[in-house]
Amino acid sequence: MAAAAHHPRMDPALTPEALAAQLRRPAGADAEATGARMNEANAAVNRRAIALLGVAAGQAVLEIGPGNGAFVPELLISTGSRYVGLDWSPEMVAAAQRRNAQAVAAGRARFVEGDAAALPFRDAAFDRVLSVNTLYF
Numbered sequence: 582m583a584a585a586a587h588h589p590r591m592d593p594a595l596t597p598e599a600l601a602a603q604l605r606r607p608a609g610a611d612a613e614a615t616g617a618r619m620n621e622a623n624a625a626v627n628r629r630a631i632a633l634l635g636v637a638a639g640q641a642v643l644e645i646g647p648g649n650g651a652f653v654p655e656l657l658i659s660t661g662s663r664y665v666g667l668d669w670s671p672e673m674v675a676a677a678q679r680r681n682a683q684a685v686a687a688g689r690a691r692f693v694e695g696d697a698a699a700l701p702f703r704d705a706a707f708d709r710v711l712s713v714n715t716l717y718f
C-alpha cells in the first residue's frame with residue numbers, strides 16, 4: 582500500500598508490553614507512530630461512534646482520549662459546534678493541536694492535558710461526550 586510508506590514506523594523491537602503501554606499513553610519517540618497506527622486501526626469504530634453521537638448545530642462536545650485528534654473535523658461538521666479533547670499524553674495533545682490548528686485558531690477546538698479520572702470541567706458543560714478505545718485503560 583503506497584500510503585503506508587509515509588507513516589512513521591513503530592519500533593519493530595517493541596514488545597507486546599511496550600506496545601500496550603504506548604496505546605494506553607503514547608509517549609516519547611514512539612508516540613507519533615502510535616498515533617498514526619491508532620488512526621488507521623480505529624477509523625471505522627470512530628466514524629461509527631461519531632455518527633451515533635449525532636452532534637447538532639451549536640452543541641458542545643467532549644472527547645476523552647482523542648489521541649492525535651484525527652477525527653475532530655468530523656465532529657465539527659455541524660454549524661457552530663465546539664469541541665474539547667482531554668488526553669493525558671502531552672505528545673497526543675500537541676499532535677492534536679497541530680493537526681487541528683485551524684479549528685483551534687477559530688476557537689472551535691481545544692485540547693487539554695489531563696486525566697479522565699479528574700475531569701477539569703464544570704458540570705453540564707457538554708451536550709455530547711465521546712470516548713473510543715479508552716475505557717479499559
Ligand SMILES: C[S@@+](CC[C@H](N)C(=O)[O-])C[C@H]1O[C@@H](n2cnc3c(N)ncnc32)[C@H](O)[C@@H]1O
Pocket residue numbers: 604605606607619620623627645646647648649667668669670673695696697698712713714715718
Ligand atoms: C488506544 S488510544 C485511542 C485513541 C482514539 N480514541 C482512537 O480510538 O483511536 C487511547 C487514548 O486515550 C488516552 N487515555 C487513556 N487513559 C486516559 C485517561 N485516564 N485520561 C486521559 N486520557 C487517557 C491515551 O493517552 C490515548 O491517547
